Amino acid sequence: MQYLVEQGSSHREVLEKVKARYGDAAQVLSHRTVRSGGFMGLFAREGVEITFYLKDDSVREGEKKKADIEEEKRRLLERVSQEQAIQQVLSEVRSIKDSLVESASRAAPAESEHPTLAAVDALLTDNDFSSWYRAELLGRARSEFSLDALDDYEAVEEAILEWVGDTVRLPIPPRAVKPRVLVLVGPTGVGKTTTIAKLAALHNLGIGGLPAQDVRMITIDNYRIGAKQQIETYGSIMRVPVSSVETASDLRQTIAMYRDTDLILVDTIGKSPRDAVRLAEMQQILDACGPSAEVYLAVAATTKTQDMLDIFRQFEPFRYRGIVVTKMDETGRVGNVLSALAETDKAVAWVTDGQKVPQDISPAHPLRFLMNLEGFRPNRPKLEERYGPVARGT
Numbered sequence: 587m588q589y590l591v592e593q594g595s596s597h598r599e600v601l602e603k604v605k606a607r608y609g610d611a612a613q614v615l616s617h618r619t620v621r622s623g624g625f626m627g628l629f630a631r632e633g634v635e636i637t638f639y640l641k642d643d644s645v646r647e648g649e650k651k652k653a654d655i656e657e658e659k660r661r662l663l664e665r666v667s668q669e670q671a672i673q674q675v676l677s678e679v680r681s682i683k684d685s686l687v688e689s690a691s692r693a694a695p696a697e698s699e700h701p702t703l704a705a706v707d708a709l710l711t712d713n714d715f716s717s718w719y720r721a722e723l724l725g726r727a728r729s730e731f732s733l734d735a736l737d738d739y740e741a742v743e744e745a746i747l748e749w750v751g752d753t754v755r756l757p758i759p760p761r762a763v764k765p766r767v768l769v770l771v772g773p774t775g776v777g778k779t780t781t782i783a784k785l786a787a788l789h790n791l792g793i794g795g796l797p798a799q800d801v802r803m804i805t806i807d808n809y810r811i812g813a814k815q816q817i818e819t820y821g822s823i824m825r826v827p828v829s830s831v832e833t834a835s836d837l838r839q840t841i842a843m844y845r846d847t848d849l850i851l852v853d854t855i856g857k858s859p860r861d862a863v864r865l866a867e868m869q870q871i872l873d874a875c876g877p878s879a880e881v882y883l884a885v886a887a888t889t890k891t892q893d894m895l896d897i898f899r900q901f902e903p904f905r906y907r908g909i910v911v912t913k914m915d916e917t918g919r920v921g922n923v924l925s926a927l928a929e930t931d932k933a934v935a936w937v938t939d940g941q942k943v944p945q946d947i948s949p950a951h952p953l954r955f956l957m958n959l960e961g962f963r964p965n966r967p968k969l970e971e972r973y974g975p976v977a978r979g980t
Contacts, residue, residue: 715921772884774856787944
């Protein structure tokens, strides 16, 4: 049997310390008032000292729990190592594929010399489309247009724009549940908190044809300076309650407390996609949201294509339903986004293009991307006939 001593400023504080550290294993024997601190006997402060012991069976149970925790950590690290190895192999395969695409392009100069194809390829390159995406579009143009038809530049450009628009895939509408739990994950600095606030305002106020709903916001970002204050400020302005949690248990209890709410929006900690261990830890917390939770990945439109592909892969364990493209107003070229979406067959859910809440957000739509392409001349009425008009709201 182990006998231990714990001190604190009050009887309650010491009991809480003992309970937090040893749980039900601790059995209090006695307590007494003590004095501590000070200088040469002066300015000493009164406190409480509790003597307690640990039950042998509880000690063994605690040791077993500790061993279970260590085993869980080992499994987590092992899974992370496996995922890192898989990602490295995928990256090497992608590099080989890109090299083959470039080699194929150089090996067929006769086909790529047609002035129309050369001009279109130059525009695609200027808009930051990847070599793989450009090769796909130009290959389709060669197969569907005869040499004479390629002389009609406007027809080829129109077809290219439609093919690009056709690759913009939207998420399948989620199954209706109450509460609807929507989680936003992504790297640091992509604007997740502002996006969460925009979505809260849209649904809370019933903007864009939406019915007004009862909304709550939860943040697990308690580490970034000012993060909690930022979302609480948004919540105060919109009169949307905000809760802050740190553990999976806290998150599960808070969601249960809001079970009669229409929509719960969860803001997460920004993580580097290369920090696999931290991502795995956050994933364990978010598992508390339940299997019906909708997870979306936020990425900035200013991100390079290869970096965007890496982000998509690294966040795969979160099983996100779609992408939220942020900061569209900070770039004039969106070929990188379209290339990454097409290459990974990811759906895109929302687009944000500014800091104003809730104005600067809208559902993803092919025209949101096509109208941002530099050098192309999109026929908007015809494209709207193909894809429908762009609408605000969600």
